[in-house]
Amino acid sequence: MKKMNRRTTLKLGASAALFAPAIIGRAPVASAQDAFKDESLIVVSWSGNHELNFREAVIKPFNEKYGTKAETVGGWDQMVAQIVAAPADNPPFDLTIADEYTTAAGLAEKLFLETDRSKIKGLDTVFPWFDELRGEAKKFGVPFGGGSLWMLTAKSTGFKPDSWKTFWDEKLRGKTTMDAAAFYWDLCIPALLSDKLPGIGEVFQKPADMEPLFLELEKLKMAKWYKDGAELSNLMLQDEAQVAMMYSSDAYGFMKDHGGDFDAAIPNEGTASYTNWFMKVRGTKHGDLSDLFMSYLLEKETQQAFLNVATDFMARSDLEAPAHWPNYPKSNDDMKRMFNLFSLDGWTTFGPNWDVLDARMKETITRTTQG
DSSP states (O other), X not given: OOOOOHHHHHTTOSOOOOOOOOOOOSSOGGGOTTTTXXXXXXXXXXXXXXXXXXXXXXXXXXXXXXXXXXXXXXXXXXXXXXXXXXXXXXXXXXXXXXXXXXXXXXXXXXXXXXXXXXXXXXXXXXXXXXXXXXXXXXXXXXXXXXXXXXXXXXXXXXXXXXXXXXXXOGGGTTOEEOBSSSHHHHHHHHHHHOSSSSTTGGGGSOGGGGHHHHHHHTTOOBSOOBXXXXXXXXXXXXXXXXXEEEEHHHHHHHHHHXXXXXXXXXXXXXXXXXXXXXXXXXXXXXXXXXXXXXXXXXXXXXXXXXXXXXXXXXXXXSOOOXXXXXXXXXXXXXXXXXXXXXXXXXXXXXXXXXXXXXXXXXXXXXXXXXX
């Protein structure tokens, strides 16, 4: 069997639409307290801080409420390959988190089951923004929330994280950092600042038409391009870098520990984002419990509990802004203004050009790194 990886699955595209049969639940959600006692469920969440927060804020109270043995394991870009490698009737997990990339790859391989939305409570409270760019894929899974790019600045600089333009300020030359691995997010920053196309539209062009984005990044002089969150933290704490692009999944934890010396926020121009949907995997032996869990993910208490320990945005529109995020989005207009989705259609365009763009980004990294 051909081994799948991030690069090959990107090229599968996002056009596949499935019509798998929904599984009829054996117990209504309202009477499920004892129906699933001691039943196991394996749920994949994003590795790192997201997994830790998900285990405490979501998995633990779910087991306490229903007497189940649900557990979460961390994943990143390997979930599709793991499902493909396993027998069709014995998947390695029952539910998986999926951004637009994972959704596109999984649907192309027909790995996810269609969701019977009539079974899922709370969908009427979800920001319409989540469905608006989802197309046929909205038939699969439920939206839990999403992540985005945040800007991090050292207070000693006097700069606030209120504009992406700050990266290009001469006073900070040689003191900035971005992600060396997931380069597509780096390209979103000059796209947000450009007036050529709305939002991050310039990222979804042919490679030749994206050249201005690379040239704009090459005006920077980086302290270093970080390879992971740990390296980013070290660069900032050691004052090698003073301004950074940071993922929302890491921002809360970093600010909780080091907020006295740093500021973090979504800049005024808005940001690039992805959504977190939870998808039921084909072949699962725990389809009914999976439906219950998906409903639980949309309960207000569940959503609020996760938001209180995160800087990811959530699906429900009726949550209270946490103390660490006073300007949390409250309306669908806020969602549209703040978050520019790296959409399924975007991956359809970007994915086939991965090799060319990856090679071009390596040139940019070399040209902008000190020393």
